[in-house]
Structure formats: structure tokens, C-alpha cells
Amino acid sequence: MISEKMVGLVKNSSVIRAMFEEGKRLAGIYGAENVYDFSLGNPSVEPPKEIREALLQVINEEAPNLVHGYMNNSGYEDVREKIATSINHNFGTDFHCDNIIMTVGAAGGLNVILKTLLNPGDEVVVFAPFFGEYRNYIGNFDGQIVIINPNTVDFQPNLKEFEQKLTAKTKAVIINTPNNPTGVVYSEQTIRELAAVLDRKEKEFDSSIYLIADEPYRELAYDGVEVPYLTKFYHNTIVGYSFSKSLSLPGERIGYLVIPKEVDDYEDVVAGANVANRILGYVNAPSLIQRAVAKCLEAKVEVEIYNRNRELLYNSLVSYGYECVKPQGAFYLFVKTLEVDDKAFCEAAKKYNLLIVPGSAFGCPGYCRIAYCVDYAMIERSLPKFKLLAKEYLA
Numbered sequence: 001m002i003s004e005k006m007v008g009l010v011k012n013s014s015v016i017r018a019m020f021e022e023g024k025r026l027a028g029i030y031g032a033e034n035v036y037d038f039s040l041g042n043p044s045v046e047p048p049k050e051i052r053e054a055l056l057q058v059i060n061e062e063a064p065n066l067v068h069g070y071m072n073n074s075g076y077e078d079v080r081e082k083i084a085t086s087i088n089h090n091f092g093t094d095f096h097c098d099n100i101i102m103t104v105g106a107a108g109g110l111n112v113i114l115k116t117l118l119n120p121g122d123e124v125v126v127f128a129p130f131f132g133e134y135r136n137y138i139g140n141f142d143g144q145i146v147i148i149n150p151n152t153v154d155f156q157p158n159l160k161e162f163e164q165k166l167t168a169k170t171k172a173v174i175i176n177t178p179n180n181p182t183g184v185v186y187s188e189q190t191i192r193e194l195a196a197v198l199d200r201k202e203k204e205f206d207s208s209i210y211l212i213a214d215e216p217y218r219e220l221a222y223d224g225v226e227v228p229y230l231t232k233f234y235h236n237t238i239v240g241y242s243f244s245k246s247l248s249l250p251g252e253r254i255g256y257l258v259i260p261k262e263v264d265d266y267e268d269v270v271a272g273a274n275v276a277n278r279i280l281g282y283v284n285a286p287s288l289i290q291r292a293v294a295k296c297l298e299a300k301v302e303v304e305i306y307n308r309n310r311e312l313l314y315n316s317l318v319s320y321g322y323e324c325v326k327p328q329g330a331f332y333l334f335v336k337t338l339e340v341d342d343k344a345f346c347e348a349a350k351k352y353n354l355l356i357v358p359g360s361a362f363g364c365p366g367y368c369r370i371a372y373c374v375d376y377a378m379i380e381r382s383l384p385k386f387k388l389l390a391k392e393y394l395a
């Protein structure tokens with residue numbers, strides 16, 4: 001018999017993954033070209049050519065024990081130093097290898113930092129809509145998730161409610177910009193106000209509230225929009241980065257945490273994160289891909305391909321009568337469902353072999369997420385189906 005906690009987790013297992021499986025089943029019946037699977041955030045753009053070259057170079061030119069051996073739990077020192085230098089160059093920060101911990105993707109980084117910070121019952125604040133896995137990651141360490149209701153006008157965080165919901169038990173706040181599922185980039189103004197709230201509350205409670213910036217989509221931003229680097233705005237910021245989307249490497253499981261020396265109890269946090277990386281069973285981030293990404297820090301996928309998808313899908317859906325805040329980043333549209341029950345709406349979409357995810361999976365019912373990290377041709381083929389679906393409701 002598996003644990004009671006696990007029974008619940010299996011029962012509520014990811015809606016998104018279930019959709020993905022459903023897509024495969026429908027493709028078996030109708031043919032892959034007649035199924036429009038917008039469910040999963042799996043990058044459709046190829047990794048940049050630099051990554052392949054770097055992998056070959058590492059394998060062919062570096063000593064095997066350097067490429068395949070155990071290492072410090074925080075990762076290779078030279079790789080971490082290169083990453084620190086690259087961040088400093090891009091954002092005017094002052095990091096060194098001691099501020100960087102290589103992780104098993106953003107998911108690994110979030111689990112490492114939450115394990116490091118949380119006592120059972122500590123509160124972690126998230127802004128709806130949010131990546132549904134946060135609930136599980138917080139639950140892994142018996143933290144308490146506190147959800148701030150969505151601001152559906154522009155999907156910038158609701159800071160009034162945020163201020164009211166911070167308590168003496170608040171240990172961390174997770175923000176994700178560019179955002180999954182809305183694609184919204186939090187403005188510098190928003191970040192400044194959010195930082196001011198945190199400063200005030202830390203003083204009021206005489207506590208440390210860590211801001212965890214979950215940034216797997218940092219490089220996917222459109223129309224020249226700036227994605228503020230958060231360590232500059234609030235002293236207790238820890239950044240979780242990932243190469244899953246920036247280099248289209250989600251299966252390689254590689255990312256890093258940035259822990260600036262300004263964070264409270266810096267040395268303890270770094271020491272804790274090292275041990276957490278080890279005892280969560282990651283031990284260290286995968287070695288070969290660490291060495292490869294270090295050679296490609298200025299490379300990124302062709303963002304224009306996603307941008308083209310975004311323009312086509314957004315403009316088409318809006319012309320059919322759907323409502324959506326135009327995303328400035330990531331590769332998702334968060335669209336208001338044409339009936340109140342978002343799950344029923346996504347079921348109705350299935351009649352047309354359109355696979356989209358209910359907003360309730362992200363803590364925001366009444367919406368659905370459409371992942372446009374897919375082939376442009378599939379989007380073109382799907383448009384008449386979205387039009388028919390809209391007609392059911394808007395005729």
C-alpha cells in the first residue's frame with residue numbers, strides 16, 4: 001500500500017499530462033494531423049546548433065573524469081563562474097560561482113530551495129494563475145500554499161490582496177515572469193511595488209520573506225519587452241533559472257539557482273541548498289549538459305518562431321470573438337472560456353480534437369491555456385476548429 005499522501009497525489013495527478021496522453025490516444029484514432037494538441041509546454045523549436053557542437057566538443061575534447069565524475073553538490077565551479085559572469089554582463093550584477101547552484105531544471109531548483117527554507121506549516125504565497133506544480137513542490141516539504149486571487153484585467157499580480165495575506169508565517173513568495181500560463185511579463189513598476197510590500201512586511205513581522213523568482217521563460221519575450229532582473233529590486237531574492245525553454249532542453253534537466261550574498265543567512269542558505277540537492281537524490285545536476293550549456297550561455301532558441309505562432313493564434317482567436325490579454329512572453333495564451341465552467345469548455349473543445357487545459361489547473365477557473373509551442377502548420381489547421389467552437393457559443 002502506498003502512502004496516504006501519495007494516494008491523494010496520484011488521484012489529483014496532472015491534468016496537463018492527462019491531456020497529453022489523450023492527444024496520443026486521439027491521434028491513434030483520427031491521425032496525428034487531425035488532432036490539435038495545445039496541452040503541453042514542450043518546446044517545438046529546435047535547440048540552437050551551438051548546443052550540439054558543444055556536446056560533441058565536451059565528449060571529444062574533455063577528460064572523461066571531468067565530464068562523467070561526481071563533483072561538488074552545487075556543480076562544477078568553472079561552469080558556475082561562467083554563469084555568474086554571464087549574468088553580471090547581462091544585468092549589471094556582481095555574482096561569483098559561490099552564488100550559483102546547478103540544479104535539475106527549474107523544478108529541481110524550486111524543490112531544493114523550498115526544502116532549504118521551509119519548516120512544516122510555513123506559508124508560501126503564489127499569485128493565481130500559477131504553474132500547478134507549485135502546489136506539489138510546496139506540499140513536498142509540508143509548506144502551506146497561500147493563493148492570491150487573479151487580477152483578470154491584465155494579470156499583473158494583485159498587490160492589495162498580497163499585502164493583506166502576508167503573515168508572520170510567510171516564508172517565501174514565488175513569482176513567475178514571463179508567466180505560465182498567461183504569458184504576461186510583470187512590469188518594473190509591479191516589481192517595485194511588490195518589493196516595497198515585502199520590505200514593509202519584513203519590518204512589521206521582523207522576519208525574512210524570500211522572493212523566489214521562477215524564470216524558465218526569461219529568454220522568451222516579445223516586442224522588445226524588458227524582463228526586470230529581480231535581485232536588483234529586493235534583497236531577499238533567489239532566482240531559479242532553467243535551460244529547458246531558452247535552449248529547448250527540457251529532457252536534459254538543467255538549470256541553476258542564484259543566491260545573492262545579500263539574502264538573509266546567505267551562508268546557511270547556500271549550505272542548505274547544497275545538502276538539499278544531495279539528499280533529495282539529485283546529488284548534482286547532470287554533468288555532461290552542465291559542461292555543454294556553459295559553452296552556450298549567450299545562445300538561445302529562435303524566439304521569432306514562437307512569436308510568429310503567437311501572432312497568428314492571438315489575432316485569429318480574437319477575430320473569432322475570444323478574449324485574451326496579449327502575452328508578451330513564454331509560449332501560452334490564456335483565453336477566457338466561452339462558458340463559465342472551464343472544464344466543460346475544454347471538453348467541448350475536444351469534440352473538434354482541440355486539446356487545451358482548463359484554467360482551474362492553474363488556480364484560475366473561467367479560462368483555458370493554449371500552449372503555442374507547436375508547429376505553425378498545426379495552428380493553421382486548427383483555426384477553423386476554434387472558429388466552429390466559438391460559433392457554438394457566440395452565434
Ligand code: PLP
Nearest residue numbers: 041105106107131176180242244
Ligand atoms: N516553472 C514553470 C513556471 C514552468 O512552466 C516549468 C515547466 O514548464 C517549470 C517551472 C519546470 O521547468 P524545468 O523543466 O526546467 O524543470
